[in-house]
Amino acid sequence: MSTTDHLSKTLSALADPTRRGIIARLAMGDATVNEIAEPYAMSRAAVSKHLKVLEGAGLISKGRESQWRPCHLEGAPLRDVSAWLDEYRKFWDRSLDALESYLEKIQATGAPSSSNVPSRAGREKRAAKRVTKRKRNDQ
Amino acid sequence: MSTTDHLSKTLSALADPTRRGIIARLAMGDATVNEIAEPYAMSRAAVSKHLKVLEGAGLISKGRESQWRPCHLEGAPLRDVSAWLDEYRKFWDRSLDALESYLEKIQATGAPSSSNVPSRAGREKRAAKRVTKRKRNDQ
DNA sequence: TCATTAGGTAACCATTTGGTTGCCAACCAT
DNA sequence: ATGGTTGGCAACCAAATGGTTACCTAATGA
Numbered sequence: 001m002s003t004t005d006h007l008s009k010t011l012s013a014l015a016d017p018t019r020r021g022i023i024a025r026l027a028m029g030d031a032t033v034n035e036i037a038e039p040y041a042m043s044r045a046a047v048s049k050h051l052k053v054l055e056g057a058g059l060i061s062k063g064r065e066s067q068w069r070p071c072h073l074e075g076a077p078l079r080d081v082s083a084w085l086d087e088y089r090k091f092w093d094r095s096l097d098a099l100e101s102y103l104e105k106i107q108a109t110g111a112p113s114s115s116n117v118p119s120r121a122g123r124e125k126r127a128a129k130r131v132t133k134r135k136r137n138d139q
Numbered sequence: 140m141s142t143t144d145h146l147s148k149t150l151s152a153l154a155d156p157t158r159r160g161i162i163a164r165l166a167m168g169d170a171t172v173n174e175i176a177e178p179y180a181m182s183r184a185a186v187s188k189h190l191k192v193l194e195g196a197g198l199i200s201k202g203r204e205s206q207w208r209p210c211h212l213e214g215a216p217l218r219d220v221s222a223w224l225d226e227y228r229k230f231w232d233r234s235l236d237a238l239e240s241y242l243e244k245i246q247a248t249g250a251p252s253s254s255n256v257p258s259r260a261g262r263e264k265r266a267a268k269r270v271t272k273r274k275r276n277d278q
Numbered sequence: 279t280c281a282t283t284a285g286g287t288a289a290c291c292a293t294t295t296g297g298t299t300g301c302c303a304a305c306c307a308t
Numbered sequence: 309a310t311g312g313t314t315g316g317c318a319a320c321c322a323a324a325t326g327g328t329t330a331c332c333t334a335a336t337g338a
């Protein structure tokens with residue numbers, strides 16, 4: 001993953017239950033490394049690594065309070081994930097789903113569905129045809 | 140990651156630019172494996188593996204159209220990610236952020252902000268103090 | 279001064295991940 | 309029948325990940 005691929009780094013950091021647990025913990029208030037490590041069976045070194053991953057993704061920041069390093073949750077990367085997700089909201093939002101199927105219907109250039117009743121297969125064929133010339137490599 | 144940890148599997152599947160590109164592609168319509176693989180420099184086998192990861196996370200499903208396996212984007216896991224994110228919306232939502240800082244200010248026992256503008260350092264100190272006795276291990 | 283505590287770092291290990299090549303099966307079209 | 313697509317699978321490999329133990333520094337406090 002390229003250094004500048006913030007989204008990959010963020011999602012990869014979030015794809016671990018321990019790290020999500022740490023985030024949940026920090027959501028209720030800043031905490032020191034030992035306080036964060038306390039609920040987990042693993043060594044403090046392992047937790048330190050998790051914190052480093054979270055810090056590398058910009059999801060937390062560390063202050064310095066004499067010998068303590070209070071960790072603080074940073075929301076910005078979560079906002080970016082949410083923004084990415086919003087592009088796909090229509091794929092699970094019920095009401096928008098109805099709108100989409102309506103748009104698909106009026107877009108299907110009059111070709112009557114024939115008797116084949118291919119509601120899934122038909123959509124797949126049309127979609128495949130429609131899209132063959134594209135060269136997107138979005139992320 | 141335990142087999143039932145859907146969220147980890149989904150986030151891990153999304154934490155790869157190629158796989159997010161595939162999702163972006165499928166968002167514009169179903170596509171066959173070769174169509175999906177075409178924009179990428181890697182082998183079709185590699186793309187097949189990516190598709191398997193996405194399928195394992197429930198993010199796509201495959202149909203069968205004679206020798207083709209048209210892939211279809213499934214929104215449900217994205218909805219789950221969105222639901223998880225919603226718990227933390229207040230950490231990046233501007234208006235809620237203003238509310239939170241207001242609440243923090245009136246909670247800071249009358250100490251007037253002084254000219255020091257210690258908005259971060261001060262919050263860390265208070266938060267660290269506030270939170271010492273907690274034992275959450277959410278995820 | 280010296281022991282303790284908070285935390286980071288290094289070396290190591292096993293497993294997972296992301297890629298490759300090569301082969302195989304199924305289906306379509308001569 | 310045979311050959312050309314479409315796609316999956318297995319074996320292999322290098323690099324990343326998630327954990328360990330051991331050791332180190334910095335600050336506290338008796």
